[in-house]
Amino acid sequence: xxxxxxxxxxxxxxxxxxxxxxxxxxxPFKDSLSGEMSLExxxxxxxxRVCGAVTMTELARRLKVPKQQVTKLIDKLSGHQFIExxxxxxxxxAVWIKLTxxxxxYLDGYYLKNRAFISSLDEQLTEEExxxxxxxxxxxxxxxxxxx
Numbered sequence: 001x002x003x004x005x006x007x008x009x010x011x012x013x014x015x016x017x018x019x020x021x022x023x024x025x026x027x028p029f030k031d032s033l034s035g036e037m038s039l040e041x042x043x044x045x046x047x048x049r050v051c052g053a054v055t056m057t058e059l060a061r062r063l064k065v066p067k068q069q070v071t072k073l074i075d076k077l078s079g080h081q082f083i084e085x086x087x088x089x090x091x092x093x094a095v096w097i098k099l100t101x102x103x104x105x106y107l108d109g110y111y112l113k114n115r116a117f118i119s120s121l122d123e124q125l126t127e128e129e130x131x132x133x134x135x136x137x138x139x140x141x142x143x144x145x146x147x148x
Contacts, residue, residue, distance in 0.1 A: 032117040036110070040065075044073055045082065045099065045107055053086060053098040082106065 030039050037045075040063075047062050048054065056074065060067040074097055077083045082103035086096040099107075121130065 028120065029117050041073065041077070044070070044077070045103060048083065048097065048099045049104065049107060053096045056095055056097060059097060077103070 026039075033039065033042055043063060044059070047059065051058075051062065054062070056067055056070055059074075060070040063070060074083055074085075078085070080102075081100055083097050084100050086098065088094050088096065125133065
């Protein structure tokens with residue numbers, strides 16, 4: 001019974017926070033990409049940066065999107081020489097994807113020139129508020145993957 005009440009309270013809190021989450025975090029971050037790339041493309045590049053070489057299946061799993069969508073995204077990034085496809089000799093069907101030095105350099109430069117979002121957080125929130133926000137997001141990152 002108590003768990004049910006906590007679940008209901010969670011849904012109520014989620015519905016209250018989602019508009020601000022989108023308006024004050026997602027939209028400004030997306031705007032900071034300056035139309036140079038989509039949010040999905042940025043997620044993909046940063047995921048590849050963190051993971052190193054991954055299979056298409058693993059990349060789709062990490063991005064939480066269908067493999068067909070990742071294939072289209074990787075084809076587009078390949079056209080910009082941002083990714084390298086690696087084929088294993090023992091299994092030609094398995095394709096590993098990794099960032100090229102060009103992509104790493106682009107991301108490094110992109111981060112430096114598009115710090116507006118980070119600066120706005122620093123200007124609007126105290127150090128303690130930033131710590132609390134970081135803890136909250138870290139908690140979400142730990143708990144959300146447990147949901148099916």
